[in-house]
Amino acid sequence: MSTAVLVAAVVGGGVLLLMRRLFPRQKVAKLLQYPADTMRGKTVIVTGANCGIGKALAGELLKLRARVVMACRDVGSAEEAARDIKKQAGPEQGEVVIKHLDLASLTSVRKFSEEIHEEESRIDVLINNAGIYQCPYTKTEEGFEMQLGVNHLGHFLLTHLLLDVLKSSAPSRIVVVSSKLYKYGQINFDDLNSESNYNKSFCYSQSKLANLLFTLELARQLEDTGVTVNALTPGIVRTRLGRHVQIPLLAKPLFYLASLAFFKSPLEGAQTPLYLACSPEVEGVSGKCFANCEEEELMAKATDEQAAKKLWDISRRMVGLAN
Numbered sequence: 001m002s003t004a005v006l007v008a009a010v011v012g013g014g015v016l017l018l019m020r021r022l023f024p025r026q027k028v029a030k031l032l033q034y035p036a037d038t039m040r041g042k043t044v045i046v047t048g049a050n051c052g053i054g055k056a057l058a059g060e061l062l063k064l065r066a067r068v069v070m071a072c073r074d075v076g077s078a079e080e081a082a083r084d085i086k087k088q089a090g091p092e093q094g095e096v097v098i099k100h101l102d103l104a105s106l107t108s109v110r111k112f113s114e115e116i117h118e119e120e121s122r123i124d125v126l127i128n129n130a131g132i133y134q135c136p137y138t139k140t141e142e143g144f145e146m147q148l149g150v151n152h153l154g155h156f157l158l159t160h161l162l163l164d165v166l167k168s169s170a171p172s173r174i175v176v177v178s179s180k181l182y183k184y185g186q187i188n189f190d191d192l193n194s195e196s197n198y199n200k201s202f203c204y205s206q207s208k209l210a211n212l213l214f215t216l217e218l219a220r221q222l223e224d225t226g227v228t229v230n231a232l233t234p235g236i237v238r239t240r241l242g243r244h245v246q247i248p249l250l251a252k253p254l255f256y257l258a259s260l261a262f263f264k265s266p267l268e269g270a271q272t273p274l275y276l277a278c279s280p281e282v283e284g285v286s287g288k289c290f291a292n293c294e295e296e297e298l299m300a301k302a303t304d305e306q307a308a309k310k311l312w313d314i315s316r317r318m319v320g321l322a323n
């Protein structure tokens, strides 16, 4: 018995140490504090706001009295999340609007944009947060590989369709949630939809690199419009993002404990997008990437202007924007 406990302790301790090496320094020392009125009168769209980073972010924006448009593919889940964040936001809070948006359907993206044009007079911040990670090979309604389709192409069209409102609301901001895993990606221009060979981790990385190249080219195009666009990498956050990743049953409790100890909470993960949405420090700053509320240096493949332009043109054609 005591041997078993000892072995368990040693193995458990070893795994925790290994986790610490793999996931160094995720925790946030101090949460951002802005004056309560910071976002009063401002409208912010958050995609994927029903859970994870997006929900925590929506909650913080609501506390800062924004009008928060929760753009979600599951309206029931969004309503539940809205109840939670309203309850937590206190007596003086902004407003929540729930809207259906499925980024895996360009028809849905267009419909969402039409409704925004009809119902909203301004957009101060658009936060492209929704994302899908390492799902089995599936395709969006238009036949795009799911991770590229949702993480990049759906948001590409969405941003495009909302640009007129963002410009008329200037100074306004676009915030793009990428990931450090972009480092392991490339844009496979020969087979963007991975028809011939699907590697789910590669495709996630490709989509997150696409987020960065999109940010780069969009910032160039938006110079002198009063609309800025910046990306961020949130770090490793305890969310439902890993839902498609299989963890052996026995390792689950350990993984859960380690995630509590070493991963950021959703609120901690929401700090950098909150900073980019609210902080006066980044007024006028555009085309950059941030981590832990500081500018982050990117690998050359994420600052390649030619690749960014090429991806832009192909994306336009893919989503049916090219003439």
Ligand SMILES: NC(=O)c1ccc[n+]([C@@H]2O[C@H](COP(=O)([O-])OP(=O)(O)OC[C@H]3O[C@@H](n4cnc5c(N)ncnc54)[C@H](OP(=O)(O)O)[C@@H]3O)[C@@H](O)[C@H]2O)c1
Residues within 6 Å of the ligand: 047, 048, 049, 050, 051, 052, 053, 054, 071, 072, 073, 074, 077, 101, 102, 103, 104, 105, 128, 129, 130, 131, 132, 133, 150, 177, 178, 179, 180, 233, 234, 235, 236, 237, 238, 239, 240, 241, 242
């Ligand atoms: N967690 C991390 O460690 C980490 C690290 C780096 C980057 N990120 C990035 O952070 C962002 C937020 O992820 P998270 O960690 O908060 O994960 P999450 O809890 O799984 O949230 C992802 C959100 O995206 C939504 N979504 C997925 N497919 C969609 C679609 N087709 N249309 C509309 N919405 C869709 C999800 O909606 P449903 O709930 O309906 O599925 C959910 O609201 C993602 O862009 C992710 O790549 C996360």
Ligand SMILES: *[C@@H]1O[C@H](CO)[C@@H](O)[C@H](O)[C@H]1NC(C)=O
Residues within 6 Å of the ligand: 184, 185, 199, 200, 201, 202, 205
């Ligand atoms: C899949 O892609 C990842 C990241 O790009 C790479 O490290 C890995 O070796 C690839 N796996 C296969 C089987 O090619």
